[in-house]
Amino acid sequence: MSQQDQGLTPGQPSQPGQPNQPGEPNEPNEPDQPPRSWLTRTLFPDGEEPDARFTLANERTFLAWIRTGLALLGGGIALEAFALGIPTDVRTPAAIILVLTALVISATSLFRWRSVELAMRRKRPLPAPMLTVVLTVGLSVATVVLLAIFVSIGGAP
Amino acid sequence: MRSPAPVHDDPGLQPERTQLAWVRTTLSFMAVGLLALRLGVTAGIDVSAIILVIVAVVVLVVANDARRHRRSVHGINQGVVEPATSAVLVVGGGMLLLELITLVLIVGARG
Numbered sequence: 001m002s003q004q005d006q007g008l009t010p011g012q013p014s015q016p017g018q019p020n021q022p023g024e025p026n027e028p029n030e031p032d033q034p035p036r037s038w039l040t041r042t043l044f045p046d047g048e049e050p051d052a053r054f055t056l057a058n059e060r061t062f063l064a065w066i067r068t069g070l071a072l073l074g075g076g077i078a079l080e081a082f083a084l085g086i087p088t089d090v091r092t093p094a095a096i097i098l099v100l101t102a103l104v105i106s107a108t109s110l111f112r113w114r115s116v117e118l119a120m121r122r123k124r125p126l127p128a129p130m131l132t133v134v135l136t137v138g139l140s141v142a143t144v145v146l147l148a149i150f151v152s153i154g155g156a157p
Numbered sequence: 158m159r160s161p162a163p164v165h166d167d168p169g170l171q172p173e174r175t176q177l178a179w180v181r182t183t184l185s186f187m188a189v190g191l192l193a194l195r196l197g198v199t200a201g202i203d204v205s206a207i208i209l210v211i212v213a214v215v216v217l218v219v220a221n222d223a224r225r226h227r228r229s230v231h232g233i234n235q236g237v238v239e240p241a242t243s244a245v246l247v248v249g250g251g252m253l254l255l256e257l258i259t260l261v262l263i264v265g266a267r268g
Contacts, residue, residue, distance in 0.1 A: 040242045049237035053167070056175045056229060059241060063178040066252055067185050073256055074189040080263050081196040095263050103256045110249040117240055 043114060047121025058116050065109035072102040072139075086150075094146055101142055105135055163230040172229040179225065182248065183218050186255075187211060193259055200266040207258055214251035218244050 036044075049055070076098030079091055086094075108131055115127045165172060190211035197204035221244045232238020 036239050037242065039246070040239055043242055044240070049239070052229070052232035052236055052238040053169065053171050055232070055238050055240050056171045059245065060175055060178045062245060063182045063248075066182055066248060069252060069256075070182075070185045070189045073252075073259060074185075074192055076263070077189065077192040077196050077259055080266070081192060081199055092263060096260065099256055099259050099263065103253065103260075106249060106252040106256065110245070110253075113245060113249075 044118060044121055047118065047123070050117075050120035054120050055117065058113060058120070061116075062109050062113040065105055065112075068139075069102040069105040069109070072098045072105070076102065090149055094149060097142055097146070101139060105139075108132075108135060163227055163234070165230045165233045167233045172226055172233060175229055176222075176226045179218065179222065179244070183215055186214055186248070186251070190214075190255065193255060193262070196259065196262050200262050202262060202265065207255070210251050210254045210258065214247055217247045 076095040079086070079095040079098070084091075112127065112131070119126050190207065193207050193211075194204050197207055221241065225241065225244075229238055
């Protein structure tokens with residue numbers, strides 16, 4: 001950091017409890033983090049707030065996973081809700097597979113949102129994306145299997 | 158009188174992208190929730206549980222919405238922002254509930 005980043009802006013001393021001036025380093029015991037709700041403090045008890053951009057990016061990633069789960073959930077519901085001429089013994093397991101996949105995705109993405117935020121707070125490496133990769137692979141396999149089922153029973157026009 | 162919208166200099170437009178992500182997710186949630194209502198009705202099962210989940214998620218997320226953009230702009234300007242913990246938990250929890258209700262509907266209506 002440059003010399004002027006490290007100093008306080010003249011005439012604007014940092015008050016305890018106020019957010020940092022940009023570029024000002026955080027001291028571990030100084031209460032200059034933004035005020036946090038009880039819920040946030042309970043879930044993220046230690047470390048210090050990461051860059052705002054990373055927190056927002058983590059949020060968007062979580063929401064993207066949720067939308068992925070919603071697409072799967074919607075597919076499973078639509079299979080069961082609308083009479084598509086698919087025999088029940090194929091349709092119902094397919095619907096259940098879709099909804100279960102959505103369930104795994106949404107549960108995992110909740111935990112992942114928290115682990116990533118915690119890792120950023122503690123300045124540790126981000127959790128391995130292994131589970132994310134497993135989910136993506138499983139998702140692709142499930143999609144191919146379902147497509148194969150549909151084609152084999154003449155579901156495709 | 159309400160103060161004018163705060164401005165930030167983030168070229169990545171993170172506050173806007175984050176806000177849009179919330180809006181998109183809420184819209185998708187409502188759409189899937191309506192599908193679940195349809196499933197509940199055709200299965201002849203009481204749909205109040207589904208309606209409650211949808212309404213709770215949407216209302217709580219939207220209620221936070223007004224402050225969210227303003228708060229993330231301030232966060233970008235000051236360097237740190239508090240994660241939207243309650244909204245994340247509400248959406249995630251509502252999602253899990255909707256999935257469980259759907260499983261019950263599918264399995265219960267079978268045969």
